[in-house]
Amino acid sequence: MKKILLSSVVVASLFAGGDISPVVDIVPVIVHKVLNQPLYSSALKVGTLGVGVDFSIPMSESVNIRLNVNGFKYSTTTNQNNIDYTATASLLTAGILMDYYPMKSNQFRMSIGTYYNGNNFDFDASLSNPITINGVNYNSSSLGSLNMKTLTNKFAPYIGIGCGEKGHEKGWGLTADVGVLYHGTPIVDATVKTTSTSPATIQADVEAERVKLQDTLSKYSVYPVIMVGASYSF
Numbered sequence: 760m761k762k763i764l765l766s767s768v769v770v771a772s773l774f775a776g777g778d779i780s781p782v783v784d785i786v787p788v789i790v791h792k793v794l795n796q797p798l799y800s801s802a803l804k805v806g807t808l809g810v811g812v813d814f815s816i817p818m819s820e821s822v823n824i825r826l827n828v829n830g831f832k833y834s835t836t837t838n839q840n841n842i843d844y845t846a847t848a849s850l851l852t853a854g855i856l857m858d859y860y861p862m863k864s865n866q867f868r869m870s871i872g873t874y875y876n877g878n879n880f881d882f883d884a885s886l887s888n889p890i891t892i893n894g895v896n897y898n899s900s901s902l903g904s905l906n907m908k909t910l911t912n913k914f915a916p917y918i919g920i921g922c923g924e925k926g927h928e929k930g931w932g933l934t935a936d937v938g939v940l941y942h943g944t945p946i947v948d949a950t951v952k953t954t955s956t957s958p959a960t961i962q963a964d965v966e967a968e969r970v971k972l973q974d975t976l977s978k979y980s981v982y983p984v985i986m987v988g989a990s991y992s993f
Contacts, residue, residue: 829986868920915942
C-alpha cells in the first residue's frame with residue numbers, strides 16, 4: 760500500500776512536467792503520515808466487570824473513543840445480620856468511554872464516560888435450618904422463601920486511568936484499567952413467600968431485615984473497576 764501510494768505520486772508528477780523535485784520534498788511528509796496513521800484496536804479483558812471486549816476508535820493522536828461490553832455470573836455464600844444467603848452476582852455492562860493520552864511517548868491514558876449498568880445482586884436466604892429474622896425464629900414450615908435484591912442506577916458514570924490500545928503500532932499489546940463506576944446508593948428489594956397464618960408479622964420482620972441490609976450496603980455507591988487483558992491493533 761505504501762509503495763503504491765508513493766509510486767502514484769511520482770507518476771503524477773512526471774506526467775505533470777517531468778520535474779520530480781516537488782516529490783522529493785513531499786515524500787518524507789507522506790511517509791510520516793502513512794507510518795503514523797492511527798489504527799483501530801480491539802481487546803479481550805477480565806476483571807471485576809467480568810469478561811469484556813473493547814473496541815477503540817482513534818479520533819486524534821491523543822484521543823480514542825472506546826466501546827466495550829462486559830458480563831459474567833457467579834455465586835457465593837455470605838452471612839448478613841446472622842442470616843446465611845446464597846449471593847449471586849449477574850454482571851452486565853456496556854460502556855462508551857473517551858480515552859485521553861497526555862504523553863505521546865507512552866500509552867498511559869485517562870478515561871471518562873458512562874455505562875449502561877445491568878449488574879444485579881441477589882441474596883437468597885438458606886432455609887435448611889431455622890433462621891432468626893428481626894429477632895424472631897422461623898423455620899421452613901412457615902417460611903417458604905426469602906430473597907433480597909439490590910437495585911442500582913441503570914446508567915453509571917465512570918472515571919479511571921489505564922494503559923494500552925493507543926493504536927499507533929500494529930500488533931499485540933497489553934491493556935489495563937483501574938477506576939470507579941458510580942451506580943448510586945443501592946436500594947434493597949425484599950420478596951418473601953410464607954405459609955404462616957400470620958403473614959403480616961413475617962412481612963414486618965422481613966422489612967426490618969431489609970432496612971438493615973440496605974443500611975449495610977448504602978456505603979457502596981461506587982463499584983470498583985479493575986480490568987486487565989490483551990489488545991490487538993490493526
